[in-house]
Amino acid sequence: IQEKCSRCHTPMARVQATVDGSPVSLLGDGFFSPSSYLHEAAMDGVSCALCHQIQADGLGSPATFTGQYPIDTTTAAPDRIMFGQYANPLANPMQMHVGFTPEYGSHSLDSALCGTCHTLFTPIIRGDGSYGGEFPEQMTYPEWEHAAPAGGSKPTCQDCHLPPAAGTVAISNRPWWLEPRSGFGMHHFVGGNSYMLQILKARTTDLGVTADATELDATLDRTLADLGTRAATISIPAVQVSSGILTAVVKVANLTGHKLPSGVPLRRAWIHLKVADRKGKVVFESGAPALDGTIAGNDADTSPGAYEPHYDLIGAPGEVQIYESIMGDATGNVTFTFLRAEGYLKDNRLLPDGFDKTTATLEIAVHGGAELDPSFTGGTDEVTYRIPVGARAGRLTITARLLYQSVSRRFVEDLRPDAALSGLVDRFIGYDDAADRTPVVLATAQKRT
Template sequence: MWRTWCTAFGWFAVLLCVCVGGVVWLAQPTPAQPASAALPFFDTGDFAGSGTCEACHNGLVDEAGTPVGIPDDWRATMMANSARDPLWQARVSVEVSRTLAISPTIEATCARCHTPMASAQAAVSGETVALLGDGFLNPDHPLHAAALDGVSCTLCHQIISDTFAAPGDGNFVIDTGTSPPDRLLYGPFDNVLADPMRQMVGFTPVLGEQMEDAALCGTCHNLTTTTVRADGTPTGHQFPEQRTYDEWEASAFGDGVGDDDQSCQACHMPPAEGSVPLASIPNDLPPRAPFHRHTFTGANVFMLRILRDHADTLGVPASVEQMNRAITESLGFLQSETAHLHVQTALVSDTLVLTVTVQNLTGHKFPSGYPSRRAWLHVVVSDTTGAPIFESGAPLPDGRIAGNDADQNAAQFEPHYTLITDTTQVQVYESIMQDADGNVTYTLLRAATYAKDNRLLPRGFDKANAPAEIGVYGAAQSDTDFVGGSDRVVYRLPGNGDALYQVRVALLYQTLAAPFADDVLATETPQSAAWRALYETADRQPVVIAEARGVAARYQTWLPLAVSP
């Protein structure tokens, strides 16, 4: 009855009247949202829509006065929009079109993490798990609403700890054998008030320590794919498409040694200020701490901007204000929590020497996750008039990097450097995939291993003994200055006779490398065509993560530069 009532009234202001033990709780009206920003109400049998949670878990404020409503923080995240992500949809369609023989396997694999509720519910009922055509992304599919709700409340909070034996590949486990109101919904606190949730949404909230375990995130943030040929036949290779959880486990943050252990949740779900009640209904719940916000703050500012700018077209369940807040917090996260720059200069005779050290602050490789991401050093040296005399790694308006081999020829890639002496050399931190024949590829299912992986290692990472799945590939493997926590690269440049030079060094980050963008647009599908329209108008400029400015002067050796985020 509750869900029927809520569905009928949709996203309009909700008045809840629930009698438990003779007490009546009244909810305040939820803030009005545009039609495209409404959270859905549905009941698939084992999962409920995020709109069901909104009435009670919004309207929260921490001790600093910051709004920390759970649905409102979540709705503007990549987790909430995992199925709406137009690049992901285009990528799936392209992979399918290139390997039609195994299209059911491709769609089922991708659905498991991007449309997890629909995928899990279809598996329970014995239905086909599919995304394209008549699959989950079709508005007429009965599980379409559940699919578009992404990585939602009743998905994560139903995952049981039995999942964690070998986290990865979407192998989460949900107990689908229980019925309302006895379906368990796990949280980080015990002794919570259960009756309202049991009566209103058919779940019983209980303590689940797995909610604070990094392995919960590892269920989808470790992914292995099977390498296949164009006809769909396996090559015998298994490819570690992403290994964020394993990277974390091999770092000082996740090795279980010392006092510096820190889970995924600790970084990506920042704590609110002080204690916060878990719900706004009833309004006399005791505040709890630590209360971790559901912002799932990450690095994908590029896609968040696209989701904001095309919210109506893509059906994004967040307002412009909420998206802007998510973008601002993601930018702040990138510029304060990911990497630092340390630069020293020396002018010896007429040779300018810059020693650049990049420090990785994260608990995994940086950049991490899907292999389209890259970071690089942009170095500019100017004379006393401000005229540049050397530049490496200039970002171009179309998203390419000046001098980067891969951006000029997709069959090549820029090597890792210990010494840079020429403007055509760029230090790019990235992973480059290659197929079973050793050729560079941007088709995920053709990838067999990495030709290059010099992404910055987390502190405590031992590259000499790292498993192949998270190893270092290319020249960085033998670079003694490329170690757990940092990399050092030297720029040795001829001067022009001046006694003083201006120096600027910046670490830049990009979600979608140009060769990946080119590859997904090389195959025409309805989804790639839709993506093209969005990409061609998108802001492709990288994010400046860290920056150092200063001067290099004769008679002053190893001058550190001022660093600004």
């Protein structure tokens, strides 16, 4: 498993170790140890040179998933190719200064390149130590690939995560006569993990972070801006009060090209709905976030083996619509240990536009109540709230928010007992205990009766 993780988290070190015939490991005397000759390469993480050396062969096929990106490790400098988005590049300067030959590669703009690491299968290790096959832990690329929006076109990974710069850009200051080019993708690589960025900023010395506070703040600002404007929308298309019962329909739309949340199954988004009377007194509330990162009414946050089901109709404060994936082990019990997971007990993460849940393969399928919910479709979900309001059925204010956490409270609490067994786990728990657990607001809507 260390070798598998190293493919995408310490890719340069892993490729070089493989070429050298050295052991590939992260812990102990592995890449994380300052004594390792590949430590610096490992700590650089995902480099420019790594991604731009990935070749087109087989991209988008299972042979390249789980970090099996094709890299030329036999051609000597300066003839080894580094691919880019521009045709007819001037080769000599790059050959002389960095020992690579630049070449146009259309695949550098293809989502399939990103799919090499953003499609991850992990081994299933059962309680008796036996191997049980492969588990689809992260399926961001297949989710994107399955979506077929009306009109036939859809943004690539690069369109959103490397947004094009406005106007033209001189990509080098040499030679002096080089013409500016358009369509340059800004390498922001903005994702959805503001939690991680906040920890990196707070622990720069401890974690050996080389970026300064200004750079981290810029990335954090871009992340929060993206999450707050480009991830999702929420609306309240219908409100009715009859015989002391408030009925409100809340509609959530996924604006991304993959499931929301996507990636590692620790993340969750949920609807926080609050109803207040004319004096501001709360009449009803579902999904209120707490300072400790828990969600009021979420069964998983109070009972380790439980989880909140998918809802189409909500009528009590203890019912919360949480968009998440919940892993199950060989016995059908909830697990947060990746190598114990054999399937999903629940996966009602918001589908991208054009995603047909009836034709999705098992690896990206909808699991649980959302599978049979007619309002849970490609791009949107609707939840109906039916709330007794009695004599306060006059002027009511309904506020709906879509909230998001990149690390769920239940995952952290499931991991906490292992802190006594692992210094790395203990370190992470300490970071989390000191972290701001306020959820990110993806979207807000309000309506009055």
